[in-house]
Amino acid sequence: MITTWPAPAKLNLFLYITGRRPDGYHNLQTLFQFLDYGDTLHIEPDQSGNISLLTPVAGVSDEQNLIVRAAKLLKQAAETSNPLLAQAGARISIEKTLPMGGGLGGGSSNAATVLVALNYLWQCNLTSDELAKLGLQLGADVPVFVEGFAAFAEGVGEQLQPAQPEEKWYLVAHPGVSIGTPEVFNDPGLTRDTPVRDLAALLAAPFSNDCEAVVRKRFREVDELVSWLLEYAPSRLTGTGACVFSEFDTESAARQVLELAPKGVRGFVARGVNVSPLRRTLSERPATA
Ligand SMILES: C[C@@](CO)(OP(=O)(O)O)[C@H](O)COP(=O)(O)OP(=O)(O)OC[C@H]1O[C@@H](n2ccc(N)nc2=O)[C@H](O)[C@@H]1O
Numbered sequence: 009m010i011t012t013w014p015a016p017a018k019l020n021l022f023l024y025i026t027g028r029r030p031d032g033y034h035n036l037q038t039l040f041q042f043l044d045y046g047d048t049l050h051i052e053p054d055q056s057g058n059i060s061l062l063t064p065v066a067g068v069s070d071e072q073n074l075i076v077r078a079a080k081l082l083k084q085a086a087e088t089s090n091p092l093l094a095q096a097g098a099r100i101s102i103e104k105t106l107p108m109g110g111g112l113g114g115g116s117s118n119a120a121t122v123l124v125a126l127n128y129l130w131q132c133n134l135t136s137d138e139l140a141k142l143g144l145q146l147g148a149d150v151p152v153f154v155e156g157f158a159a160f161a162e163g164v165g166e167q168l169q170p171a172q173p174e175e176k177w178y179l180v181a182h183p184g185v186s187i188g189t190p191e192v193f194n195d196p197g198l199t200r201d202t203p204v205r206d207l208a209a210l211l212a213a214p215f216s217n218d219c220e221a222v223v224r225k226r227f228r229e230v231d232e233l234v235s236w237l238l239e240y241a242p243s244r245l246t247g248t249g250a251c252v253f254s255e256f257d258t259e260s261a262a263r264q265v266l267e268l269a270p271k272g273v274r275g276f277v278a279r280g281v282n283v284s285p286l287r288r289t290l291s292e293r294p295a296t297a
Pocket residue numbers: 020032033034035036038110111112113116146147148149150163164165189190193246247248249
């Protein structure tokens with residue numbers, strides 16, 4: 009039977025870089041919230057022993073695709089305690105809506121959805137925390153998508169504590185450029201020494217993103233988009249970009265600004281949600297597949 013699962017986007021409502029680890033990764037303090045908007049995966053479990061992706065993603069080979077890598081990783085991990093899972097297979101297709109390299113976490117969200125969905129469909133019985141730990145091998149953002157609650161994150165993004173930011177409406181705008189995460193983290197001009205603060209202090213201060221200055225400097229398109237949006241609402245970069253978001257109290261206020269968007273700017277309006285659409289979908293399914 010084909011089953012359908014959401015892979016939502018995330019926003020980094022704030023993002024501060026507090027240091028660089030010996031392995032080159034950066035320590036962060038960031039506030040994640042999900043959007044009620046994203047990709048959709050269709051997954052048909054079978055007994056073929058194979059993982060097939062029926063809809064290749066442009067520019068990403070199947071071996072590199074986080075969808076396929078997540079399915080193989082789960083199968084390998086679950087087989088060690090249940091050899092019957094050697095027969096487990098799946099046919100997966102994706103309706104890709106989220107821009108790649110957009111700072112919306114699309115690839116990480118795809119991986120998390122595959123982990124959560126196949127854990128359910130194959131009845132692997134891994135806990136969310138075990139799945140999140142597996143997911144971290146695929147990307148720093150995967151654990152928050154697996155757990156599925158809005159969270160304050162530290163470490164490289166894997167130390168999570170639940171948070172309840174206000175669920176605002178967002179206009180998310182894409183300036184038409186793709187930005188690789190490593191490109192931003194390798195920039196010599198990046199602020200890497202923001203002092204560590206506790207969550208209460210961070211919530212009380214104006215929210216900002218330490219990546220924004222270098223991204224605006226490197227990409228004129230992002231710089232112009234932020235300047236334009238700031239005329240209407242509080243606006244900033246998500247993750248390492250390229251997307252920029254503006255916050256509004258109502259959907260109609262966000263839509264009014266989207267209608268005025270300059271040529272070349274694509275965008276959408278979505279609600280911020282503290283329980284991810286993936287978690288909601290899972291909780292609505294029968295206890296066993
Ligand atoms: C910084 C964030 C904020 O959400 O940016 P976005 O990618 O969403 O824009 C994420 O944590 C990114 O997570 P993710 O996209 O999964 O990154 P990964 O694949 O783990 O790492 C890609 C590369 O970025 C750098 N990197 C990533 C995360 C981190 N905390 N420090 C780093 O220095 C490393 O060079 C790494 O090789």
